Amino acid sequence: MPESITITDNRTGQTLEIPIDNGGISATAWSKLLPGVWFYDPGFMFTASCESSISYLDGEAGILRYRGYPIEQLAERSTYLEVAYLLLFGELPTADQYDAWQHDVTHHTFIHENVRKRFLEGFHYDAHPMGMLVSAVAALSTFYPEAKDITDAASWNKQVLRLIAKMPTLAAAAHRFSVGMPFVYPDNSLDFAANFLSMMWKTAEPRFEADPVLARALDVLFILHADHEQNCSTTALRVVGSSHADPYSAVSAAAAALYGPRHGGANEAVIRMLVEVGSLENVPAFVESVKEGNGRLQGFGHRVYKSYDPRAKIIKETADRVFEVVGKNPLLDIALALEEIALSDEYFTSRRLYPNVDFYSGLIYQAMGFPLEMFPVLFAIPRTVGWLAHWQELLAQDVKISRPRQLYIGADQRDYVTIGQRG
Numbered sequence: 001m002p003e004s005i006t007i008t009d010n011r012t013g014q015t016l017e018i019p020i021d022n023g024g025i026s027a028t029a030w031s032k033l034l035p036g037v038w039f040y041d042p043g044f045m046f047t048a049s050c051e052s053s054i055s056y057l058d059g060e061a062g063i064l065r066y067r068g069y070p071i072e073q074l075a076e077r078s079t080y081l082e083v084a085y086l087l088l089f090g091e092l093p094t095a096d097q098y099d100a101w102q103h104d105v106t107h108h109t110f111i112h113e114n115v116r117k118r119f120l121e122g123f124h125y126d127a128h129p130m131g132m133l134v135s136a137v138a139a140l141s142t143f144y145p146e147a148k149d150i151t152d153a154a155s156w157n158k159q160v161l162r163l164i165a166k167m168p169t170l171a172a173a174a175h176r177f178s179v180g181m182p183f184v185y186p187d188n189s190l191d192f193a194a195n196f197l198s199m200m201w202k203t204a205e206p207r208f209e210a211d212p213v214l215a216r217a218l219d220v221l222f223i224l225h226a227d228h229e230q231n232c233s234t235t236a237l238r239v240v241g242s243s244h245a246d247p248y249s250a251v252s253a254a255a256a257a258l259y260g261p262r263h264g265g266a267n268e269a270v271i272r273m274l275v276e277v278g279s280l281e282n283v284p285a286f287v288e289s290v291k292e293g294n295g296r297l298q299g300f301g302h303r304v305y306k307s308y309d310p311r312a313k314i315i316k317e318t319a320d321r322v323f324e325v326v327g328k329n330p331l332l333d334i335a336l337a338l339e340e341i342a343l344s345d346e347y348f349t350s351r352r353l354y355p356n357v358d359f360y361s362g363l364i365y366q367a368m369g370f371p372l373e374m375f376p377v378l379f380a381i382p383r384t385v386g387w388l389a390h391w392q393e394l395l396a397q398d399v400k401i402s403r404p405r406q407l408y409i410g411a412d413q414r415d416y417v418t419i420g421q422r423g
């Protein structure tokens, strides 16, 4: 039985049948039936901006799946590179496909020397690494001008590979520069996460051997952050991609969206909040002040999840494994106390505010030695694959350029007055 809603246009008395397809109303169908009547939906609260088969999210039930696979299974049994393949190509790779994919990504990790010497090293000595990353990714488009040809599928694949492989190198280079340490070249004998840790932490030793527990924990965090349907940065990617900009420019725009504290900057904000709370006895007063409207409980709440974020559960378990190696982050007890109070407080339960992915991830990053400024960068590395999966999908769908309407609320027409006559 086809679903529809019937509405009456009180301006004309006309009754209209609006078809419902896959839970939504097509704007094209709507505009034909009611031309000139717009949906006013700032923040896209009730608007689906695309069709996608990449990740599935049920915020009520706390479900996240990549290409149909539950996030819990992927976090437990897969690797970031395997998940990257899954997101980009739709299926888990065979053993041969995985070997070839791993080889290809590994052999695109180097960056052009001028990206580092002329570009990254041109930043001010204390530049924020995320600002450096956003700019460096955009700059890559000038090194690969063929990326502008978005009609060439072979070129797509090459740019996708380059971006996934070079993000950790750019990220680590931005960090090393911002702390005055020399650049470390990729070690292609290491796997993805271990290689990133080597580029971050290697000093004078001939080969950096990351603790396997920490490398695996980082890989799990990369899996959890790889995609999350139409979040702010992915939407930014889709908007820019819809203009047929090259993928470096589109990924750079997405990374810029991720930089904000309401999105990828939230895990940094969580640590700053925990430091501000300072001790367990300050927790109740802090929660009360949030309830009175003084700021927000960072790492809590989500536009879509109205129950516990499934990624937060996995991260909490991962944190325990990391703390066994590096020692417990002293801020953990404050975080646990905040969570306990918030989860039993009517203010938070009635608004269905639960810990999100950022509540515990920052504690892990900090315990592993990453400076706060690197937190959004650590998010951008794996999310690049999600952005690129959406970029490929939107090109394959040949979507229209993103161009919403606005409801104009400004002045009516008025006549120009010369400057001396304005009062």
Ligand code: ACO
Pocket (backbone or CB within 6 Å): 261, 262, 263, 264, 266, 290, 295, 296, 297, 298, 299, 300, 301, 302, 303, 304, 351, 353, 356, 357, 358
């Ligand atoms: N602490 C206290 N109150 C909150 C919080 C919070 N973290 N989040 C939402 N609320 C309250 C709001 O004040 C509002 O209350 P009201 O109805 O009395 O006015 C209600 O809950 C709804 O909040 P909105 O801002 O309308 O919800 P929205 O869906 O627009 O925002 C967001 C979602 C931005 C994530 C929000 O919950 C927030 O700011 N959280 C803290 C920042 C954070 O953790 N961001 C990371 C998100 S996950 C990610 O990007 C990877």
